[in-house]
Amino acid sequence: MKLVVLVLSGLALLLVQTVLLIPSQGSAGFRPDLLLLLTLYWGRVFGQGQGILATVLAGALLEFSSAAPLGATLLALAPVAVLGASEQQMLAHRTLGNILLALPATLLYYSVLALASQVVGWPVDWLGGILWTLAPGVLSNLVAGPLVYGGVYYAGSVLGAARTGPTLGRVQHLAL
Numbered sequence: 001m002k003l004v005v006l007v008l009s010g011l012a013l014l015l016v017q018t019v020l021l022i023p024s025q026g027s028a029g030f031r032p033d034l035l036l037l038l039t040l041y042w043g044r045v046f047g048q049g050q051g052i053l054a055t056v057l058a059g060a061l062l063e064f065s066s067a068a069p070l071g072a073t074l075l076a077l078a079p080v081a082v083l084g085a086s087e088q089q090m091l092a093h094r095t096l097g098n099i100l101l102a103l104p105a106t107l108l109y110y111s112v113l114a115l116a117s118q119v120v121g122w123p124v125d126w127l128g129g130i131l132w133t134l135a136p137g138v139l140s141n142l143v144a145g146p147l148v149y150g151g152v153y154y155a156g157s158v159l160g161a162a163r164t165g166p167t168l169g170r171v172q173h174l175a176l
Helices: 002-020 034-046 048-065 072-085 094-100 102-119 126-159
Strands: 162-164 171-173
Touching: 002 034, 002 048, 002 126, 034 048, 034 072, 034 102, 034 126, 048 072, 072 102, 094 102, 094 126, 102 126
Parallel strands: none
Antiparallel strands: 162 171
């Protein structure tokens, strides 16, 4: 059931991201990376194994809908999955800390994507990328983060979210 919800959520967010949130030409606009947020929070709520599954699904969906070098989006989502599945909390307030994880996740994603593009020979304007891509992306993801986190958290409460703890085989329920 989790896989069905993940696939349907991924397809719905891809549709929203590619069709409804198209920025006007020449402006950065409000365009959150909804599949990045899904990957981050799915791993946060459901644990490392489900986070990896979400990474592969989101990476495949983004591969088919972006002009990035082949495999770059999946590579860029890998550190996001690790961050999402980590047991560490940024702040004492868990919900706020989980939502603020969109900041380092976005920074990691765009950095790895730019590096992968540069490795395959694509020109990368680092200053322009920071001003016109990274900064609006971070702000958009911080605004959209609570909505995606709320949806994934609700799915976790309905589907029975459980994470494997530091000890193999021991299951800990989330205390969000």
